[in-house]
Amino acid sequence: MSEPTRVETPDLRPPEAQPRWRRDFPIDWPEDHLVARRDFTKFLVLTSFAFVAGQLWIGVKSLLGRRAPAPGAERIARLDRLAPGEAMQFAYGGEDALLMRLPGGELVAYSSKCTHLACAVVPDLERGRIACPCHHGYFDAASGRPIAGPPNRPLPRIVLETRGGWVWAVGREVST
Amino acid sequence: MVPDNAVFAVDPSRCIGCEACVHACAECDTHRGHSLIHLEVVDRSRSTQTAPMVCMHCDSPTCAEVCPADAIKRTADGVVQTARKPRCIACSNCVLACPFGVPKMKTEFDLMMKCDMCYDRTSVGKKPMCASVCPSQALYYGTLEELERLRPRSRPTHRFRFGEQVITTKVAMMVPPDGPEHVDVAAALGAGPTGRRESLPIVGQDV
Numbered sequence: 363m364s365e366p367t368r369v370e371t372p373d374l375r376p377p378e379a380q381p382r383w384r385r386d387f388p389i390d391w392p393e394d395h396l397v398a399r400r401d402f403t404k405f406l407v408l409t410s411f412a413f414v415a416g417q418l419w420i421g422v423k424s425l426l427g428r429r430a431p432a433p434g435a436e437r438i439a440r441l442d443r444l445a446p447g448e449a450m451q452f453a454y455g456g457e458d459a460l461l462m463r464l465p466g467g468e469l470v471a472y473s474s475k476c477t478h479l480a481c482a483v484v485p486d487l488e489r490g491r492i493a494c495p496c497h498h499g500y501f502d503a504a505s506g507r508p509i510a511g512p513p514n515r516p517l518p519r520i521v522l523e524t525r526g527g528w529v530w531a532v533g534r535e536v537s538t
Numbered sequence: 539m540v541p542d543n544a545v546f547a548v549d550p551s552r553c554i555g556c557e558a559c560v561h562a563c564a565e566c567d568t569h570r571g572h573s574l575i576h577l578e579v580v581d582r583s584r585s586t587q588t589a590p591m592v593c594m595h596c597d598s599p600t601c602a603e604v605c606p607a608d609a610i611k612r613t614a615d616g617v618v619q620t621a622r623k624p625r626c627i628a629c630s631n632c633v634l635a636c637p638f639g640v641p642k643m644k645t646e647f648d649l650m651m652k653c654d655m656c657y658d659r660t661s662v663g664k665k666p667m668c669a670s671v672c673p674s675q676a677l678y679y680g681t682l683e684e685l686e687r688l689r690p691r692s693r694p695t696h697r698f699r700f701g702e703q704v705i706t707t708k709v710a711m712m713v714p715p716d717g718p719e720h721v722d723v724a725a726a727l728g729a730g731p732t733g734r735r736e737s738l739p740i741v742g743q744d745v
Contacts, residue, residue, distance in 0.1 A: 372603055389602040391611045391619075 471520035549712035555588035559668035595708035601632035
């Protein structure tokens with residue numbers, strides 16, 4: 363076609379008189395692909411501001427969270443109901459936790475929230491480890507330390523005591 | 539880029555309904571296996587007339603105007619392309635809005651697909667599949683000079699009227715030379731074939 367493509371708008375007004383959104387969502391491919399320097403700078407500034415605000419929010423939240431009082435002692439299980447190699451779930455201080463009796467008879471308990479992205483971890487005591495199914499992260503069952511996968515902080519340990527045939531959770535140790 | 543001097547013209551009166559274009563369309567590499575051309579039967583009880591419908595590539599594409607996902611784009615040479623796959627939400631707004639009824643909703647891909655004038659071919663100077671196979675050249679693709687030389691008794695028009703909406707298109711429709719300025723589609727909706735009798739010369743018979 364010899365005549366160039368005419369830009370026609372539904373209301374037949376010239377392109378300059380069109381509302382702002384019409385320029386933001388152009389029909390023509392070249393205009394749609396155009397990124398103006400000002401728009402790009404605006405995007406960069408706003409995105410970095412959002413990141414800074416998010417980091418500050420995370421920092422403030424963790425500062426406030428540390429001031430929360432440590433939960434008191436709680437009775438969680440009878441010792442003779444938990445054979446070596448077995449595990450059970452319990453809630454301590456509003457968080458899910460995992461009580462495990464290692465094959466050697468030793469009792470350990472950790473928060474069941476993976477330190478990577480907070481998935482619930484599952485015990486794998488035959489191999490002496492705790493597994494996170496989400497991203498294949500592994501923790502050592504005896505110490506709670508990460509041994510493989512994305513997590514790089516240990517699971518918060520729940521301090522246990524045995525009083526008269528019952529297992530008590532008496533405190534929470536968060537190590538970084 | 540589709541060459542500036544190329545003209546794509548549709549002349550429904552030349553259509554013989556052979557469906558060659560329908561099958562050739564599915565061979566196009568931009569939408570292989572899916573025929574996007576429409577071959578319409580005008581009024582089967584009263585006429586054998588058929589009419590091919592390709593995308594007319596409007597200057598103000600109604601399909602793109604109504605797209606809520608900003609998925610339908612036109613390249614710089616005026617060809618309105620199939621919806622962008624990452625954006626199309628398969629809402630069928632364009633299918634309902636297109637005055638020519640061109641877009642097809644492919645629910646198996648959740649994607650609107652439409653005639654893109656065989657962009658892989660026309661952008662490198664070849665003819666669209668349908669025009670290259672049409673035996674009666676109801677679908678014509680070539681230069682305007684050639685079209686005017688071959689078809690002196692009709693002229694291409696790019697203007698259509700649907701009620702109050704006037705549409706100018708990239709693809710042309712062949713109309714009689716003394717016809718109206720627009721093809722008034724809405725006014726012709728109720729009209730049927732005229733039933734005009736033509737006596738055709740029969741081979742071996744003196745007329």
